[in-house]
Amino acid sequence: MSTKVALVTGASSGIGAAAARKLHSLGYTVYGAARRVERMAELADNGVHVLSMDVTDAASMAAGIETVIAESGRIDVLVNNAGYGAHGAVEDVPMAQARAQFEVNVFGAAALTQLVLPHMRAQRSGTIINISSIGGKIYLPLGGWYHSTKYALEGLSDCLRVETRPFGINVVVIEPGSIRTEWGAIAAENLRGSSAGSAYSHQADAIAKQLARSSEPGTRLASDPSVIADTIARAVSARRPKTRYAVGAGAKPAILLRKVLSDRAFDAVLRLGINAASR
Numbered sequence: 001m002s003t004k005v006a007l008v009t010g011a012s013s014g015i016g017a018a019a020a021r022k023l024h025s026l027g028y029t030v031y032g033a034a035r036r037v038e039r040m041a042e043l044a045d046n047g048v049h050v051l052s053m054d055v056t057d058a059a060s061m062a063a064g065i066e067t068v069i070a071e072s073g074r075i076d077v078l079v080n081n082a083g084y085g086a087h088g089a090v091e092d093v094p095m096a097q098a099r100a101q102f103e104v105n106v107f108g109a110a111a112l113t114q115l116v117l118p119h120m121r122a123q124r125s126g127t128i129i130n131i132s133s134i135g136g137k138i139y140l141p142l143g144g145w146y147h148s149t150k151y152a153l154e155g156l157s158d159c160l161r162v163e164t165r166p167f168g169i170n171v172v173v174i175e176p177g178s179i180r181t182e183w184g185a186i187a188a189e190n191l192r193g194s195s196a197g198s199a200y201s202h203q204a205d206a207i208a209k210q211l212a213r214s215s216e217p218g219t220r221l222a223s224d225p226s227v228i229a230d231t232i233a234r235a236v237s238a239r240r241p242k243t244r245y246a247v248g249a250g251a252k253p254a255i256l257l258r259k260v261l262s263d264r265a266f267d268a269v270l271r272l273g274i275n276a277a278s279r
């Protein structure tokens, strides 16, 4: 059989870059996609094909898939990883920014899924990996728009998994815990941009500090992105992958806590955390 082909979105940074490297090391023909093509130069030097793609732009996604099929003739793995946190109080985040958050984290992933499915159905095989978050299972205040995209991705993935199973296609959700990438710094910056100086500024300060910590080089509060890349490798190599993998710092305890505590009890734990962080 010809080499297996994978497309990874958000390959210009963090988890996507690590995933592209890992799949390439496993022998896949890998396409890395992002807007900042210059940030993928090292991947390109190492044999990853680089695509300029904005997951909010239908034409750029269609062109990307056309390139993959024209050059490689198939697509075996789609990793929907591109994403960011449009943090801020639900009241403060302008609706245009809330919609943009859904465009990237949900509709971008969904549109790419629609584009690859005809090819995967024709092959009668394929794996779609959606990078959700523990934030698709638990919530933090001032992350309402982000969490609602990840909750949406979880539901979309469940329906998709059942729909596509008759065609031999696997759908896998990965729920990273805290991972050392640019994500935390970007979410903190967005949070400050939306809610610093608003009625929510006290919570905003504390939460922005916590978010930014996961991006600090060498922090032990967050895992290396290779932890997620290794999980992706495990999922694509398994004959029958798990439907969900919760991995990385804090992922399993956070999800367990959410499962066993009532909503009110979980709210109280969050409030304790915010109060401690704002001291």
Ligand SMILES: NC(=O)c1ccc[n+]([C@@H]2O[C@H](COP(=O)([O-])OP(=O)(O)OC[C@H]3O[C@@H](n4cnc5c(N)ncnc54)[C@H](OP(=O)(O)O)[C@@H]3O)[C@@H](O)[C@H]2O)c1
Binding pocket: 009, 010, 011, 012, 013, 014, 015, 016, 033, 034, 035, 036, 037, 039, 053, 054, 055, 056, 081, 082, 083, 084, 085, 104, 131, 132, 133, 134, 135, 175, 176, 177, 178, 179, 180, 181, 182, 183, 184, 186, 214
């Ligand atoms: N880091 C964490 O703690 C953590 C935890 C749970 C889940 N996650 C999820 O993991 C995924 C990857 O995040 P990361 O931690 O690796 O963050 P990151 O280092 O900030 O990388 C985000 C990637 O998404 C891409 N992206 C953003 N907007 C895009 C758009 N409109 N079109 C195409 N690409 C776009 C960025 O590329 P360009 O800007 O170059 O386009 C970048 O490559 C996200 O879905 C995130 O929600 C992260």
